[in-house]
Amino acid sequence: MGTSSADQRKIVTGDNGYVLEDVPHLSDYIPDLPTYPNPLQDNHSYSAVKQYFVNEDDTVAQQIIVHKNSPGGTHFRRVGPRQKVYFESDEVHASIVTCGGLCPGINTVIREIVCGLYYMYGVNKVLGIEGGYRGFYSRNTIPLTPKVVNDIHKRGGTILGTSRGGHETSKIVDSIQDRGITQVYIIGGDGAQKGASVIFEEIKRRGLKVAVAGIPKTIDNDIPVIDKSFGFDTGVEEAQRAIDAAHVEAESFENGVGVVKLMGRYSGFIAMYATLASRDVDCCLIPESPFYLEGPGGLFEFMEKRLKENGHMVIVIAEGAGQELLSESMHTMNQQDASGNKLLQDVGLWISQKIKDHFNKRKKVLNLKYIDPTYMIRAIPSIASDNVNCTLLAQSAIHGAMAGYTGFTVGPVNGKHAYIPFYRVTERQNKVVITDRMWARLLSSTNQPSFLNPKDIIEAKKEEQPKTQLLDGDSVSDEPTSKENGK
Incomplete structure (x- = not known):
């Protein structure tokens, strides 16, 4: 040796x-x-x-x-x-x-x-x-x-x-x-x-x-x-309460939409696992998976389809998701807190307003409830x-x-x-890899669009290319593509 x-x-x-x-x-x-x-x-x-x-x-x-x-x-x-x-x-x-x-x-x-x-x-x-x-x-x-x-x-x-x-x-x-x-x-x-x-x-x-x-x-x-x-399991467990409340609110009103913002500045693990555990979430948005609002395959089109089918829906969004879409607030994107973390805009409030504006323009009834349980989750035993x-x-x-x-x-x-x-x-942060099986399981569970075009998928695979593709996203390379926590 x-x-x-x-x-x-x-x-x-x-x-x-x-x-x-x-x-x-x-x-x-x-x-x-x-x-x-x-x-x-x-x-x-x-x-x-x-x-x-x-x-x-x-x-x-x-x-x-x-x-x-x-x-x-x-x-x-x-x-x-x-x-x-x-x-x-x-x-x-x-x-x-x-x-x-x-x-x-x-x-x-x-x-x-x-x-x-x-x-x-x-x-x-x-x-x-x-x-x-x-x-x-x-x-x-x-x-x-x-x-x-x-x-x-x-x-x-x-x-x-x-x-x-x-x-x-x-x-x-x-x-x-x-x-x-x-x-x-x-x-x-x-x-x-x-x-x-x-x-x-x-x-x-x-x-x-x-x-x-x-x-x-x-x-x-x-x-x-x-x-x-430690704390991750508790965070996912407590997030269920917020999702349950959003689901009750949404299904109680005509075209009810519950939006829940969860922790996840750079990594969407809590949002992903809370969504998989809940079974009541229609769409999960995380920092690792870019999404768009307008046009074919966008969030608004999916929402209109899901509301027509079910009459209500629940959206879970991680706090770091969609930050690139907040163009009007980009001047704050380079500010940091004392730990060096980017100060993020409240994507939950932003996306809630965007959804309301979209349906108002189309003169469609919408009852949206926004829940942010972040500090309630962080503070519990x-x-x-x-x-x-x-x-x-x-x-x-x-x-x-x-x-x-x-x-x-x-x-x-x-x-x-x-x-x-x-x-x-x-040296780096652990992130959800959207070309792995765990994210595919989530997409299958919610039946939401991936919001990725074929070019995006090719680029994502290039960035996370392992030497050998194995089950559940594990790889034999020195830098694993992901670690499916808690499976």
Whole structure:
């Protein structure tokens, strides 16, 4: 096996095309670090487990479906407790920070990091950083104990508060150093993970024995590599309530139309899965699939046809869909929030008005109801499946930090949790691929037009061309065309 140091990335190569994209380790830049027996070996909770330490060489394959002649492919280091740890329990002074927008499950992750450190590793010094990254040097901190966090998973939001962007890396690391913090757990989306990567690099530059672990948070499910981000299931579940309300309103009036705007700035996963789960949606519009309003094959023509057939219809639209059509508002398209995200126009209000104008011009009766449940969805506690996912993420991050791994994000890859280097989750965004089977399933379910002409389909296939086409959009290429989350 060989190791590449290009771009300071830990790439281990093996036989038959095997590639391990490894994560940094404290021993990479701090020589002669002592190790200690893992206290889990004396933990009564794990006494009945046959093998509670994972093999050091265990990896998780990025691609689960391959052909017999496929190369070995990309792998990531498997999560789990190691026999040797690089921190003594009394030495650990952990900190937890939450960044970016709200998402169901943040409090569950906080709770499980605190309880996992305490009950698995005997760590009793955990600090909550208030108000996002800037809280390291400008806000109060909260001592976190199992008693403090006991019931927080039943609440939405984050008990630590959050913010977007605007932090100074050197001040953050100064604070980490001054406070004697040895483990930093960062809960946030791609922007927060980019920040975590920069913080890790500064810690490494200073030669500090501080492990930096990321827990990816995005309700949009737009973080690449991982199967699914926490909060996504809850978001899809709660979106059903808005769709149900839109459907009841629509079918109760002559030519009733319910329009529901869901989250999805760049990726339409929530809109797509909520549509597939609902069965009451007639049309789903997402950022990845361009659509048009006027003319043959356009949205208005489809609406007239569906209303004539059924007398009512429901439209689900992701917040980032159709932004290119808002020509009168293009002057705001290049403005950004503190996290670097584009400030989008309210496409739900815009399309609702366009629909009303179209039918008014034709002197046709239309009863349209517009529902935007975004902040109601983001603010609720997580459902059972997300709570389980949050527990696994938190404990996996703890095991990694205790074992000396750093500069990593943790997440499920093909159903098995893995340690993923920061650059893999920040280099691009996970998006719905409209030439994959999942989108075809949606089109079949709603029986809506694809709004794509043959030229658009050819171009889309060129952009996402895999080496070999496989079932359900999976591919044996290093960059998969899609990952059908939660199938």
